[in-house]
Amino acid sequence: xxxxxxxxxxxxxxxxxxxxxxxxxxxxxxxxxxxxxxxxxxxxxxxxxxxxxxxxxxxxxxxxxxxxxxxxxxxxxxxxxxxxxxxxxxxxxxxxxxxxxxxxxxxxxxxxxxxxxxxxxxxxxxxxxxxxxxxxxxxxxxxxxxxxxxxxxxxxxxxxxxxxxxxxxxxxxxxxxxxxxxxxxxxxxxxxxxxxxxxxxxxxxxxxxxxxxxxxxxxxxxxxxxxxxxxxxxxxxxxxxxxxxxxxxxxxxxxxxxxxxxxxxxxxxxxxxxxxxxxxxxxxxxxxxxxxxxxxxxxxxxxxxxxxxxxxxxxxxxxxxxxxxxxxxxxxxxxxxxxxxxxxxxxxxxxxxxxxxxxxxxxxxxxxxxxxxxxxxxxxxxxxxxxxxxxxxxxxxxxxxxxxxxxxxxxxxxxxxxxxxxxxxxxxxxxxxxxxxxxx
Amino acid sequence: xxxxxxxxxxxxxxxxxxxxxxxxxxxxxxxxxxxxxxxxxxxxxxxxxxxxxxxxxxxxxxxxxxxxxxxxxxxxxxxxxxxxxxxxxxxxxxxxxxxxxxxxxxxxxxxxxxxxxxxxxxxxxxxxxxxxxxxxxxxxxxxxxxxxxxxxxxxxxxxxxxxxxxxxxxxxxxxxxxxxxxxxxxxxxxxxxxxxxxxxxxxxxxxxxxxxxxxxxxxxxxxxxxxxxxxxxxxxxxxxxxxxxxxxxxxxxxxxxxxxxxxxxxxxxxxxxxxxxxxxxxxxxxxxxxxxxxxxxxxxxxxxxxxxxxxxxxxxxxxxxxxxxxxxxxxxxxxxxxxxxxxxxxxxxxxxxxxxxxxxxxxxxxxxxxxxxxxxxxxxxxxxxxxxxxxxxxxxxxxxxxxxxxxxxxxxxxxxxxxxxxxxxxxxxxxxxxxxxxxx
Numbered sequence: 001x002x003x004x005x006x007x008x009x010x011x012x013x014x015x016x017x018x019x020x021x022x023x024x025x026x027x028x029x030x031x032x033x034x035x036x037x038x039x040x041x042x043x044x045x046x047x048x049x050x051x052x053x054x055x056x057x058x059x060x061x062x063x064x065x066x067x068x069x070x071x072x073x074x075x076x077x078x079x080x081x082x083x084x085x086x087x088x089x090x091x092x093x094x095x096x097x098x099x100x101x102x103x104x105x106x107x108x109x110x111x112x113x114x115x116x117x118x119x120x121x122x123x124x125x126x127x128x129x130x131x132x133x134x135x136x137x138x139x140x141x142x143x144x145x146x147x148x149x150x151x152x153x154x155x156x157x158x159x160x161x162x163x164x165x166x167x168x169x170x171x172x173x174x175x176x177x178x179x180x181x182x183x184x185x186x187x188x189x190x191x192x193x194x195x196x197x198x199x200x201x202x203x204x205x206x207x208x209x210x211x212x213x214x215x216x217x218x219x220x221x222x223x224x225x226x227x228x229x230x231x232x233x234x235x236x237x238x239x240x241x242x243x244x245x246x247x248x249x250x251x252x253x254x255x256x257x258x259x260x261x262x263x264x265x266x267x268x269x270x271x272x273x274x275x276x277x278x279x280x281x282x283x284x285x286x287x288x289x290x291x292x293x294x295x296x297x298x299x300x301x302x303x304x305x306x307x308x309x310x311x312x313x314x315x316x317x318x319x320x321x322x323x324x325x326x327x328x329x330x331x332x333x334x335x336x337x338x339x340x341x342x343x344x345x346x347x348x349x350x351x352x353x354x355x356x357x358x359x360x361x362x363x364x365x366x367x368x369x370x371x372x373x374x375x376x377x378x379x380x381x382x383x384x385x386x387x388x389x390x391x392x393x394x395x396x397x398x399x400x401x402x403x404x405x406x407x408x409x410x411x412x413x414x415x416x417x418x419x420x421x422x423x424x425x426x427x428x429x430x431x432x433x434x435x436x437x438x439x440x
Numbered sequence: 441x442x443x444x445x446x447x448x449x450x451x452x453x454x455x456x457x458x459x460x461x462x463x464x465x466x467x468x469x470x471x472x473x474x475x476x477x478x479x480x481x482x483x484x485x486x487x488x489x490x491x492x493x494x495x496x497x498x499x500x501x502x503x504x505x506x507x508x509x510x511x512x513x514x515x516x517x518x519x520x521x522x523x524x525x526x527x528x529x530x531x532x533x534x535x536x537x538x539x540x541x542x543x544x545x546x547x548x549x550x551x552x553x554x555x556x557x558x559x560x561x562x563x564x565x566x567x568x569x570x571x572x573x574x575x576x577x578x579x580x581x582x583x584x585x586x587x588x589x590x591x592x593x594x595x596x597x598x599x600x601x602x603x604x605x606x607x608x609x610x611x612x613x614x615x616x617x618x619x620x621x622x623x624x625x626x627x628x629x630x631x632x633x634x635x636x637x638x639x640x641x642x643x644x645x646x647x648x649x650x651x652x653x654x655x656x657x658x659x660x661x662x663x664x665x666x667x668x669x670x671x672x673x674x675x676x677x678x679x680x681x682x683x684x685x686x687x688x689x690x691x692x693x694x695x696x697x698x699x700x701x702x703x704x705x706x707x708x709x710x711x712x713x714x715x716x717x718x719x720x721x722x723x724x725x726x727x728x729x730x731x732x733x734x735x736x737x738x739x740x741x742x743x744x745x746x747x748x749x750x751x752x753x754x755x756x757x758x759x760x761x762x763x764x765x766x767x768x769x770x771x772x773x774x775x776x777x778x779x780x781x782x783x784x785x786x787x788x789x790x791x792x793x794x795x796x797x798x799x800x801x802x803x804x805x806x807x808x809x810x811x812x813x814x815x816x817x818x819x820x821x822x823x824x825x826x827x828x829x830x831x832x833x834x835x836x837x838x839x840x841x842x843x844x845x846x847x848x849x850x851x852x853x854x855x856x857x858x859x860x861x862x863x864x865x866x867x868x869x870x871x872x873x874x875x876x877x878x879x880x
C-alpha cells in the first residue's frame with residue numbers, strides 16, 4: 001500500500017491551489033497504471049476545468065501525458081521537418097493540400113493523426129476513401145516515405161501518449177471537455193511526442209469550430225504555444241475562420257476530390273488560400289525565405305504541377321491508386337444518389353451555421369458518433385456559396401450525396417436552414433484572424 | 441437506448457446554471473440504477489461542490505436520495521416521536537444520555553444510526569461494547585421496544601436511502617466531501633426517510649468537528665433546516681462546541697461507562713448539560729412545556745433514577761446485560777493495559793486539538809479507517825481537564841486504555857501534544873453557540 005493519497009492532489013486543485021509538477025506527474029502516472037480510479041480522475045478533471053490550470057501546471061500535465069508512452073524521433077530526413085494540426089472544422093481539407101505543397105517546397109511533412117470523433121471524418125478517413133490507401137505505417141515506413149516523397153500522413157500508434165487517449169475518453173464521458181488547458185495539453189501532448197523542427201497549429205474559430213470566437217481560439221492557441229515554448233519546440237499558430245465551411249465539399253471522398261481540384265490549380269478560394277498560407281509560413285520559418293518569396297514558391301508548387309505529383313506519389317507509397325489525381329471520380333467511391341441543392345431564398349448570404357452542416361453530413365453517414373463506428377466515404381454535401389455571395393431562389397447552390405432520397409431530403413433541409421440571408425451587402429469574414437508565434 | 445444524456449445535467453451544473461428537480465431526480469435515479477457511471481457522478485459531485493447548489497436543488501437532491509429506498513413510518517407509539525442526529529465529534533456520547541432522559545420524560549426516541557467512518561466509533565459501536573447488545577432490530581422490534589421502553593437505538597437498514605450510501609462512498613473516494621449542500625442532503629435524507637414528529641440536530645463546531653467554526657456549522661445547520669422545512673418536517677438545530685472533547689472519555693466502552701455516571705447523577709459537566717439541553721428542547725417542542733419547566737423535568741429524569749432505568753430496559757430489550765447501569769466495569773470489556781496520563785506542563789489549558797485526540801484514540805483501535813474494519817471496544821483515552829482548567833506538571837490528568845504499552849506511549853504523547861497551555865486565565869468556550877429553528 002502506498003502512503004501517497006491521490007485524493008490529496010484533487011483536494012488541492014479543488015481548493016484552488018496550484019499543484020507542483022511532481023503532484024501532477026504522480027497523479028497521471030497513477031491513472032495510467034490504474035491506481036487512480038476513473039471516478040477520482042473525473043473529479044480531478046472537473047476541478048481542473050472549474051479552477052483552471054496555470055501554465056506551469058498545464059506543462060506538467062502535458063509532460064506527464066507524453067511520458068505515459070513512446071516518443072518518435074525520425075532519422076535525418078534530409079530536410080527540415082514540419083507537423084501540422086487543426087483543431088477541427090467543417091470542410092477542413094487543409095492538410096491534404098498543404099502536405100504536398102510543403103513537400104514540393106523542400107520540407108519534410110511527417111503528420112501523425114489520431115482518429116478522433118467528429119461529425120465529419122478526420123484526415124485519415126478522407127485519405128482512406130482512396131481505394132487501397134493505408135495509414136497504418138510503421139515508423140520506418142514513414143521515414144522512408146518522407147525521405148522519398150517529402151510527405152506522409154499516417155495513423156498515430158496506440159503507444160503514443162496513451163494517457164491522452166484514456167483521459168480524452170474520460171473527458172468525453174464526464175462533460176469535462178471544454179477547458180482550454182485540458183484541450184491544449186491533449187493537442188500538444190501528441191505534437192510534442194513527435195520530434196519535428198516546426199509545429200503549425202490551425203486553431204479554428206466560428207460556428208463550425210469548438211471555439212466559437214476568435215478570442216477563445218486565440219486563448220487556446222496561446223496555451224498551446226506556451227507548451228511548445230516550455231518544451232523548447234518551435235511552433236506557430238494561426239487563428240482561422242470557421243464561421244462557414246472552409247471549402248465547398250463536406251464529406252470524405254468529396255473533400256479528396258476538392259483537394260485535387262485545388263492541387264491542379266483549377267480553383268481558387270479559401271481552401272487554396274489557407275493551405276498556401278501555412279506552406280508559405282512553414283517555408284519562411286524553416287528555409288529562411290521572405291514572406292513574399294515563400295508565398296510565390298508555394299503558389300509555384302501548385303502551378304508547376306509539382307504538388308499534385310507529390311500527392312500522387314504519397315498516395316502510391318501508401319498503397320493507394322495514384323490515378324486519383326488525374327480523374328478523381330474514376331477512382332473515388334460515388335454516392336448512390338446525388339441530388340441538386342437549390343436555394344429557397346433570394347438575398348445575400350450573411351452567415352452559416354457550419355456545425356449544422358457538419359452534423360447534416362454526419363447524419364448522411366460521413367462521420368462517426370462512437371469510436372469504431374463505420375463511415376460511408378461517398379456521402380456528403382457540396383455547398384458553393386460563401387458569406388457575402390448572392391443567392392437566388394431556385395438556383396442551384398450545391399449537391400447532396402446520399403445513400404437514399406429520404407436522407408438527402410433531410411440533409412438538404414438542414415443545409416438550407418443553416419443559411420441566413422439578408423438584403424444588404426455583407427463583408428466576407430477574414431480568412432486568417434491572426435498569427436501567433438511560439439517564441440514571442 | 442435512452443435519448444436522455446446524463447452528461448447534459450453535469451454540463452449545466454458545470455456551467456453554473458441551476459438544475460430543475462426533474463434533472464436532479466433523473467440523474468440520481470440513473471446513478472442508482474447503474475446507468476450513470478461513477479466517473480460521471482464524480483464529475484457531477486465536484487461541479488456541485490465548486491458551483492454550489494441552491495436550496496431548491498439541494499431539496500431535489502435530497503428527495504431523489506430518499507426516493508432511492510424505503511421509508512419508515514412507525515405505528516402509533518403512544519407518544520410524540522423524536523430523532524436526534526449529531527454531525528460528529530470527539531467524546532460525543534450525547535445520544536446515550538439523551539435517549540433515556542427523553543424517554544423518561546414521555547417522548548418516544550426512535551433513532552436509526554448509520555455505521556459511519558470515523559476515528560472514534562459511532563453510537564452503534566459504543567452500545568455494542570455492552571456484551572450481548574444487538575442493534576440490527578426489525579421495524580417491528582423497534583416499534584415494540586419504543587412503545588414499551590420509550591427509546592431504541594438501532595442500525596438503519598441498507599434499504600434506507602441506498603443512494604446516500606453509494607454517493608457518500610463515492611464522495612469519500614473522490615475528494616468531494618466538503619460541500620455544505622452535499623453534507624446537508626446526506627444527513628437529512630436519512631432523517632427525512634424516517635417519519636418522526638421532531639428532528640433534533642447537533643451541529644458540532646471546532647477542532648474536533650468537520651466544521652471548524654460556529655459560522656460554518658451554522659451554515660450547515662441552516663441548510664439542513666431548509667430541507668426539513670421543504671419537507672414540512674419540524675426540526676431544530678443547535679450549533680455546539682467541539683473545540684475540545686465533550687466528555688472526558690474517548691473510546692467505546694469508556695464512553696458508555698461515562699454515560700452511566702452521568703445518568704446516575706454522579707457527575708456534572710458538559711456532556712450532562714448538553715444532553716439535558718436537547719431533552720428539554722425536545723420536550724418544549726413536543727409536550728408544550730416552558731423552557732424552565734422542561735429543564736427541570738429533564739434534570740428530574742436523572743435525579744429520580746428514571747433515565748437510568750430506561751437505559752437499563754433499553755439495553756435489556758436489545759439483548760444486552762442491563763447490569764451495566766449498576767457497575768459498568770463489571771460488565772464492559774476492559775483494556776489490557778491502563779496507564780496514567782500526567783501533564784508535562786504547568787499552566788492554564790487554552791485550547792485542545794480534539795481531532796488529534798480522536799485520531800490518537802483511533803490509532804489505539806477505537807475507530808475504523810475502512811468500512812468493515814473491526815474496532816476494539818475496550819481501548820481509548822480519558823482526559824479530564826477542560827479549557828480554562830489549570831494543569832500542573834506531574835499531576836494526573838487522565839488515562840490511556842490500550843492493548844500494549846507501546847501504543848499507550850504513542851497515544852499519551854499525542855494527547856499531550858494536542859494541549860496548548862497559557863499563563864493567564866482562559867474563558868471556557870460556550871457549550872451551545874446558538875439554536876436555530878426549522879420553522880423560522
